[in-house]
Amino acid sequence: MVFSSEAPDDTVHKVSVMKKRREAMKVCGFFFLLSMFSPFLDANPGIKVKITQKGLDYGIQCGVDLLQQRLKEEIFEDMSGQETYGFSGVDYTVSKIQVNSVEFPNTSVSLIPGIGINLLINDARATVNANWKVRSWLFRSSGKLTVFISGVFLTAIVTASQDNAGHTVLLLESCQGNVGGIDIELDQEAGWMYKYFVNFLEKPTCISLTTNMCPYIGFEIERINAELKQRQVRAQIDSFARVDYSLVNSLSISKASINLDIKGTVYPVGNDTEPPFKPKPFIIPEKNNSMIHIGISEYFLQSASLVYYASGAFDVSIAKELSSYFRLTTKAFGSSIPKVARRYATPYPVILNLKPIAAPVIGLHNDSFVLEAAGSMEVLAVLPNSTTQSMFTLNITAITRASLTIFEQKLIPSLCLDSFHLSLAHSNVGFFKVSLLKNFFSYILRNGVIPAANAKLKEGLRLLETDSMMLVEPVVTVHQAYLLISTDLAYNVEEDQGESEEFFTIDA
Ligand SMILES: *[C@@H]1O[C@H](CO)[C@@H](O)[C@H](O)[C@H]1NC(C)=O
Numbered sequence: 001m002v003f004s005s006e007a008p009d010d011t012v013h014k015v016s017v018m019k020k021r022r023e024a025m026k027v028c029g030f031f032f033l034l035s036m037f038s039p040f041l042d043a044n045p046g047i048k049v050k051i052t053q054k055g056l057d058y059g060i061q062c063g064v065d066l067l068q069q070r071l072k073e074e075i076f077e078d079m080s081g082q083e084t085y086g087f088s089g090v091d092y093t094v095s096k097i098q099v100n101s102v103e104f105p106n107t108s109v110s111l112i113p114g115i116g117i118n119l120l121i122n123d124a125r126a127t128v129n130a131n132w133k134v135r136s137w138l139f140r141s142s143g144k145l146t147v148f149i150s151g152v153f154l155t156a157i158v159t160a161s162q163d164n165a166g167h168t169v170l171l172l173e174s175c176q177g178n179v180g181g182i183d184i185e186l187d188q189e190a191g192w193m194y195k196y197f198v199n200f201l202e203k204p205t206c207i208s209l210t211t212n213m214c215p216y217i218g219f220e221i222e223r224i225n226a227e228l229k230q231r232q233v234r235a236q237i238d239s240f241a242r243v244d245y246s247l248v249n250s251l252s253i254s255k256a257s258i259n260l261d262i263k264g265t266v267y268p269v270g271n272d273t274e275p276p277f278k279p280k281p282f283i284i285p286e287k288n289n290s291m292i293h294i295g296i297s298e299y300f301l302q303s304a305s306l307v308y309y310a311s312g313a314f315d316v317s318i319a320k321e322l323s324s325y326f327r328l329t330t331k332a333f334g335s336s337i338p339k340v341a342r343r344y345a346t347p348y349p350v351i352l353n354l355k356p357i358a359a360p361v362i363g364l365h366n367d368s369f370v371l372e373a374a375g376s377m378e379v380l381a382v383l384p385n386s387t388t389q390s391m392f393t394l395n396i397t398a399i400t401r402a403s404l405t406i407f408e409q410k411l412i413p414s415l416c417l418d419s420f421h422l423s424l425a426h427s428n429v430g431f432f433k434v435s436l437l438k439n440f441f442s443y444i445l446r447n448g449v450i451p452a453a454n455a456k457l458k459e460g461l462r463l464l465e466t467d468s469m470m471l472v473e474p475v476v477t478v479h480q481a482y483l484l485i486s487t488d489l490a491y492n493v494e495e496d497q498g499e500s501e502e503f504f505t506i507d508a
């Protein structure tokens with residue numbers, strides 16, 4: 001029995017099966033660790049990923065489910081050959097070979113610190129159905145047969161390294177497989193034929209299975225390698241920004257986890273200039289209650305902040321909404337600024353023009369996420385002929401605290417104003433004490449600006465590239481210089497089936 005698939009004469013079913021496999025492969029490959037280029041060896045990472053034993057256990061379960069499904073769908077080549085019986089040659093064919101059931105009751109995956117991943121399959125069983133046919137000049141006969149395979153054992157050690165181009169490459173370091181027993185039953189009593197046929201089929205089937213197991217695993221690993229090689233190390237977030245997901249260090253395997261150090265730098269689209277700051281080292285504690293821990297550094301967030309600031313994405317023009325919402329007029333300033341009262345005897349409508357003047361600065365500390373934003377607020381009067389007249393411009397530095405939630409697979413920050421500072425940058429209405437406007441701007445910030453920013457932030461940061469994987473019970477916590485997302489994962493079958501079919505031509 002040879003584990004190779006026949007070129008399919010195609011149907012929609014086959015196509016969707018292939019699509020599903022590819023997606024599942026991607027997902028399971030995720031556990032075997034994504035990534036490739038590492039031009040920045042030994043740099044501090046911007047993102048760390050820790051996959052725990054719990055994650056590996058889920059990964060192996062996912063892999064086993066996939067293998068089961070794949071073996072059942074596999075189209076095997078017919079076996080045929082010739083045996084001598086007495087003086088004559090007998091031609092035999094075994095066709096329509098199909099795996100009817102497969103069970104892996106005892107599989108495990110464990111880590112060998114500093115070396116690799118040990119995969120262990122114990123006592124696997126399968127039942128295979130097929131048609132048989134024998135023919136010689138004396139006789140011909142045919143029927144169905146069932147093969148019971150039991151006691152399948154396999155142990156494999158997979159290591160990870162990097163090739164010259166810096167791609168992560170998985171290697172089947174060692175592999176050993178063994179089949180405990182094979183039992184073939186024919187559906188009809190074929191008398192002498194029965195014994196004869198079973199005898200000459202059992203041994204080659206057993207040998208074929210045993211010799212093909214490890215190459216099959218090797219073939220799967222090559223598939224994952226091919227997938228890893230093709231994977232984009234830079235992923236577009238939106239029209240402004242891209243993230244570099246390349247590994248900065250070889251992945252490290254400890255007793256309890258697999259650890260990935262990812263560059264985690266956000267760049268503007270079409271510009272590879274490194275940000276003017278470097279990541280600080282941080283360590284994710286060893287905890288085994290979630291499948292995966294993702295540490296996102298201050299550096300990652302700060303590089304994102306810089307990109308969005310430079311791209312103008314923060315220039316939310318809230319002027320119109322703010323002004324019409326608050327129905328402001330020059331009267332609001334008359335009592336604090338005498339010249340305003342004098343110049344605008346009849347109250348004119350006022351608009352507020354807020355612009356960021358620096359990238360927001362992000363500080364992650366023990367249990368607190370602080371975002372400091374600096375902006376300039378120009379206050380203008382709208383004259384009856386619709387021209388605007390700038391009255392004054394304030395610089396505002398606002399210190400906000402962000403709370404974080406994960407909702408619908410997205411990380412969503414929500415800001416709350418902590419304190420702010422005002423200074424007069426420019427005035428056409430003479431000097432005045434800005435402290436007199438403090439209450440006014442406190443009201444505007446809390447009820448206008450911050451809610452508007454939060455509405456924008458609701459779009460959130462998507463945490464997974466793929467829809468076929470879901471975060472389960474994610475928890476986000478803030479630590480010194482990084483935030484930590486601890487979560488379980490689940491393969492999302494429904495999403496997968498609903499997806500478009502654009503990828504899978506690569507599969508064959
Ligand atoms: C699984 O296999 C291991 C040996 O490889 C054995 O010690 C263990 O008892 C087996 N577990 C079950 C549930 O059969």
Ligand SMILES: *[C@@H]1O[C@H](CO)[C@@H](O)[C@H](O)[C@H]1NC(C)=O
Pocket residue numbers: 271272273310
């Ligand atoms: C890329 O970004 C850097 C820093 O933000 C900037 O100085 C440089 O001019 C940009 N280059 C291009 C080609 O836009």
Ligand SMILES: *[C@@H]1O[C@H](CO)[C@@H](O)[C@H](O)[C@H]1NC(C)=O
Pocket residue numbers: 053054288289
């Ligand atoms: C998790 O770690 C604790 C203590 O470090 C240990 O007792 C427990 O068995 C571990 N659980 C798993 C699933 O590895």
Ligand SMILES: *[C@@H]1O[C@H](CO)[C@@H](O)[C@H](O)[C@H]1NC(C)=O
Pocket residue numbers: 366480
């Ligand atoms: C952070 O919080 C923990 C526990 O809440 C405390 O033990 C630790 O000293 C704090 N570290 C800093 C730098 O504040």
Ligand SMILES: *[C@@H]1O[C@H](CO)[C@@H](O)[C@H](O)[C@H]1NC(C)=O
Pocket residue numbers: 383385387
């Ligand atoms: C609008 O009115 C102001 C003051 O009355 C005047 O100075 C300005 O020139 C006018 N602008 C236009 C475009 O008419």
Ligand SMILES: *[C@@H]1O[C@H](CO)[C@@H](O)[C@H](O)[C@H]1NC(C)=O
Pocket residue numbers: 357376395423424425
């Ligand atoms: C206001 O901000 C601008 C731009 O950052 C800066 O040049 C100016 O010195 C600031 N003025 C005051 C009074 O803080």
